[in-house]
Amino acid sequence: MGESRLRIDARDDRVVATLDRPDRRNAIDQALVDELHALCAELEETPRTLIVTGTDGIFAAGADIAQLRERTGDDARRGINATVFDRIRHLPMPVIAAVDGYALGGGAELAYAADIRLGTPNARFGNPEPGLGIIAAAGASWRLPEIVGHARASELLLTTRTLGADEALAWGLLSSVHEPDELLDAAHAIVDRIAATSVRATILTKRALLAPRADHPRIDGELQAELFDSPDKRARMTAFLERKKR
Incomplete structure (x- = not known):
């Protein structure tokens, strides 16, 4: 067994899941997908609010390109990333993405799957997939239009440009922006409000x-x-x- 890619802080009413591959900019590979599925299984059995965040000033810089390069059409039809992101989206309790730094490609699509997104001034969202000869097929083509509208989603997905924190806030992709050392506190404050309700x-x-x-x-x-x-x-x-x- 290799090292865990996901650091878990489980509490009675919430779970903080930290993507922990700092040497690979938290790139989403098959092992991380498997760990996310295992986490989903726990949260489906015992519902709690989930906070997803990254390490070292990076949320997730995309899928693991070395693995992605070797995937085939059959892999695409299996929807490796799309399946786990959809499972995260449909967890019983809310999911909060706390985004510091880059959320690109699959990392952006993971953030799009959350119910609420918070960011720092360093947050950057983008889907560079067409530049790599593929499409953003793990949720961006339908979730992003729901969040920011069809025209804005079309601009981002067709031009592959990166969206900064201020614009993401203005577009409604982020609910609020906080300094990096206050980001998790802000996410926990939202969970506290959720925990006070039924x-x-x-x-x-x-x-x-x-x-x-x-x-x-x-x-x-x-x-x-x-x-x-x-x-x-x-x-x-x-x-x-x-x-x-x-």
Whole structure:
């Protein structure tokens, strides 16, 4: 067994997963994909909010090009990176990407799979795949338009230019920008807010957000029906009303 590519800090209500290949700029290789799948299996079994971040001022500088060069059409059809990023996207609880430095290629697509993205002034997003003779096929072509709009996504994916933190914030790709030594604190502050709410309501809110437009408003009613009949809803609303009386 080789060295782990993923450093895990697991707590009761959250997990921090740090991409840890500083010698390869946190490039995403098959071993890292396998470790991400193992983490997803844990979070599907025991849902907790996930923070994904990088090391040494780099989020992830892309896929491992040495491995990518040797992949075949059959590998492309398997969707090696796309499959794990989609699994991350559909984890029961929210996923937060804390991005310092470069998030390129597969690294950018990993960040796009998160529910919330925070960055530092050093954050840089880009999909240089066409310059390497391939496309961004692990989520960028459909997730990026959902985040920033079709026209802006087209510009980034067709020109392969890199987007800085200020522009990423203005476009809505980043929710907020923080100094590098404050980035994880900001991510934890968001998790604290999530942790103060109902776990089940959070899970169902994310489910509603990910549902196709055609499923609304039917799915909202079904999810709400479950919550309306829950003891947690009654307890939380009773506590709210009691506080109002004071």
